[in-house]
Amino acid sequence: MVTIYDIAKKAGCSSSTVSKALNNSSTISKKRKEEIIAIAKLMGYVPNSNARQLATKNSWSIGILFSEDLNIGLEHHFFGGVLEAFKTYVEDLGYEVTFVSKKVGHQSLSYLEWCKYKNVDGVFIVTVDVDDVNLKELTESGIPIVTVDNGVLNVPTIISDNYQGTRMVLNYLRLKGAKNIAHIAGPMRSFAAQERIDAYRDVLTKAGVEIDEKLIIEANNYDFNSGKNALYQLVSQYGGVPDAIYAASDDIALGAIRALKELGYKVPEDVCVVGFDNIELTKYTSPALTTIAQDKVKIGREAAKHLIALINHEIESTPGIVKRVPVELVIRESTK
Template sequence: MARLAGVAVSTVSYVVNGTGQVSAETRLKVASAIDAVQYEPNLLARNLKAGRAASIGLIAPDLLNPYFASVAAGVQDVAQSRDLLLVLCTTQSTPRWEDYYSQVLRARRVDGLIFLSGSGMLTPSIVELLQKDSVVLVDERLPDLAVPTVTATNLAGARSVAEHVLAHGHRRIGIISGPPSLWTASQRMEGYQEALAARGIDPGAALVATGDYRQDSGYEGARLLLDRPKSDRPTALICANDLMAVGAMLYCRDTGLRIPHDISLCGFDNIPLAGLIEPGLTSVDQCGRSLGKAACRLLLRLISPQEDDTDSIDLDYPTRLVIRASVGPPPQ
């Protein structure tokens, strides 16, 4: 390529790596030669030569949930900007696959790992991984382990959406919660309960169905809570994520319940679908892509303390209530 451009090899290196002083004319010659030979830089070799991480792993429950996909997109944004290979493994929220991929990625010697736990369970391999390797958790905390973590203010967000429902006059509240083993689910439940208690409502009086953050469990949870006489059923459903809220919406559609005239409904995550369905779903935005970016930048600092990213990194991202048309006053 240097011969084709009529320049020294070092000059080509300056142009490819963006270093050194090269005139505009020479840069154009090298660029033309690159196009002619269809050259692609060896990013792995460049990273190794620079002493930087060559690859990082991401363990996530799945990418069918748009929130997890947005976190993964944020991780990819930063990894791509640093010429890093991102190895993605999805676990379907099962401890077996979380354990398996933690072993696989350690054996592959990735330089660091970002972990979104879908189960909240700790297997021996996961404990070893968290204690010995460069790992960052995203929006989840695991008991008795001090691991660098980037989270959203789940409790405050849940409290804000419950307060919004209560402000409309609802007193018979149904909750479709997330998996009890997950920190996010327990934080959101605590936020709902705080809002109820502040209004003088016994938190234990709320009807609760346990979901798994998937759409089908929202449908089933709505069936359990709403398939009862009108005088006994909740006038509002608070769902611990948007996919379960969508499932609850489908149950309401199938049974002729109108939202929000017969039943009010809200979610959590503010996935893109929340603003597209009719009526629009009131939800809590927790900036999944920003969490992913922050987690990746934090991981790079753990891997290389000399990492040239000097900007501050938020470790606790504020949530934001997004009000749409799915919440109204209770039916008369």
């Protein structure tokens, strides 16, 4: 069985330095920490959870809150990718992840009761119904918590730079000559949707463009059918088609393109369409979709780093957005 002394010998350092690296201490450099962790993995080191709990008073367990109530599964291209990056990062440090539930056996529990029962060191909220009565109790409990894509909860949040992405889209479309740019927004229960529609209004206003409310439609959800239905509503409300459409998600954009084709319009010849997410499918659609790429891996890793720092008492919990992750405009056929 590989011990920290074996790792120390291989790494050319003391056993205490190895222990600090494996416990993600901030007292050694990031480079050295990564070197030691890499050596430990190569040697097949498996930490003794009982010994670690005695030494650190931590359970080395993190709860994942991924609500089933929102009809968002683990295969979701954005949230699933964020979760995978988070999980990889914390597991490399020796943490176990477990999904928060409202039940233990046949007994119903609140989120907080479950977290106390499982003695988790922290909680990563991936998706959640913000109106859930159990949520406030959890977020006010003092347990280290981080979330993503949500500025409503009173906890630290990592989020894509929605303003930057919206500005990129609108500036690009205006440079291409588009004068009437519609926005198919996501549902307003989504914080990201609120940020993107606010950015749409702000960017155009600052450019001296008067906002035409007939060019704004709220989709019921972020999916294909919602985008398709929203396009029909837009055409009816506006009395025709605009020069370009900025959709709050790729699925909404693809649904809108389908509806445009059914109405006899060509993309991009008649209407340019831009999405948001950069899901894998957008490379292969006809036309391939111009979109804003979100860095799912970066968001997941930043969330993990922040939560670990909270668990280790290296930083204090600051409610609200603690980091905005840059996005990128990916230009494809739907705007050429």
